[in-house]
Amino acid sequence: MGAGHLTRLEGEMNTCIRCAYCFEKCPVFNERGWDSDGARGKVILSYGLLTGQLKPSKYVADKMFRCTCCRDCIERCPSNVNVIDIVSSARADLVASGFAGETHKQVVENIKKTGNIYGDAEVVSPLKEGETPLFLGCQYLSRPNKTKKYIAILEKLGIHPEVQKEVCCGFPMEILGFKAEFESHKEKFSQFFPHKGAIALCPTCTVFLKEGYGLDAKHVLQVISEKIPEAKLGLKVTYHDPCDFSRGLKIIDEPRKILKKLGVEIVEMKDSKVQSACCGGGGGILMSDPSLSDRIAKNRIRQAIETGADTLITSCPTCEQVLKKAATDVGGSEGKNIAVRNIEDIIWMGVK
Numbered sequence: 001m002g003a004g005h006l007t008r009l010e011g012e013m014n015t016c017i018r019c020a021y022c023f024e025k026c027p028v029f030n031e032r033g034w035d036s037d038g039a040r041g042k043v044i045l046s047y048g049l050l051t052g053q054l055k056p057s058k059y060v061a062d063k064m065f066r067c068t069c070c071r072d073c074i075e076r077c078p079s080n081v082n083v084i085d086i087v088s089s090a091r092a093d094l095v096a097s098g099f100a101g102e103t104h105k106q107v108v109e110n111i112k113k114t115g116n117i118y119g120d121a122e123v124v125s126p127l128k129e130g131e132t133p134l135f136l137g138c139q140y141l142s143r144p145n146k147t148k149k150y151i152a153i154l155e156k157l158g159i160h161p162e163v164q165k166e167v168c169c170g171f172p173m174e175i176l177g178f179k180a181e182f183e184s185h186k187e188k189f190s191q192f193f194p195h196k197g198a199i200a201l202c203p204t205c206t207v208f209l210k211e212g213y214g215l216d217a218k219h220v221l222q223v224i225s226e227k228i229p230e231a232k233l234g235l236k237v238t239y240h241d242p243c244d245f246s247r248g249l250k251i252i253d254e255p256r257k258i259l260k261k262l263g264v265e266i267v268e269m270k271d272s273k274v275q276s277a278c279c280g281g282g283g284g285i286l287m288s289d290p291s292l293s294d295r296i297a298k299n300r301i302r303q304a305i306e307t308g309a310d311t312l313i314t315s316c317p318t319c320e321q322v323l324k325k326a327a328t329d330v331g332g333s334e335g336k337n338i339a340v341r342n343i344e345d346i347i348w349m350g351v352k
């Protein structure tokens, strides 16, 4: 077996009482229907890897990498099993045994080579002097217009962010099982970003700056929600809670407070807030199983369309990307349409 990352989790795996509450809303289980696709199955497979009753194989790796890391199972689990820790450790043991996916290897190589997930040396920070450290993250580094908008919003609200040259937070290395690579990247990250606290633009980076580095990181919407002025935009939308927001950071009220202050009416989806349904873009499946990711995203778009709102707002660039594609696909095949926008566009409309 690989590098023994599962060893410290034997007790954690034994706390699973096999109740299957985690099946209820697991987006992967709901699409594929096998016990081994839900959290319970993944815990059992991981235990098999740990004891050696199960040999590392492509079959097991495919199962373990089919997880969006949405945290829904953790939220429902009566035994508080840390499924994400188990899945990422099982992935690490599988990677150490030679079962890393090619697309995942490429992302890790890209980070090592250029500091960002795209392997693009042209993706650079818009350097800016200021008072409060701002961490953009790869997704916003590659979307300069969105970043400019957030910076302009913060300036309008009297907050002066400082932007320095940065490298990826390393979360993709950690979640895709490249733990040794992450350990050496960690040092590099801390040299580029030597702060104790920060405002971050991406929900996933915010969670990881807190959990992976112990930084006092706040998501930009937490900061904006304290200062947002009133406006009368008169829109009616539905709001998609990104998993790392509502379950990772427990940020549920802030985006709603911002939208309401701006005069935007929210019609909630069937699964919202802490029970938000995943968009299908997390955990690496966007790269390793895009068809599964698409199916999950389309399920979410159908829920959004059911609300009757003509616009879906989200606060994560990955959610926005996959939901936009799903909205186009559903519009084309089912004739029902909804626009997908990121919350910074709406905030900008209200404060500019």
Ligand code: SF4
Pocket (backbone or CB within 6 Å): 022, 025, 026, 027, 028, 029, 037, 038, 039, 042, 066, 067, 068, 069, 070, 071, 072, 073, 074, 083
């Ligand atoms: S994290 Fe999400 S996708 Fe992964 S097993 Fe749990 S509920 Fe399923």
Ligand code: SF4
Pocket (backbone or CB within 6 Å): 015, 016, 017, 018, 019, 020, 021, 022, 023, 039, 040, 043, 073, 076, 077, 078, 079, 080, 081, 083
């Ligand atoms: S909900 Fe928790 S305890 Fe129950 S089967 Fe799933 S992982 Fe195990």
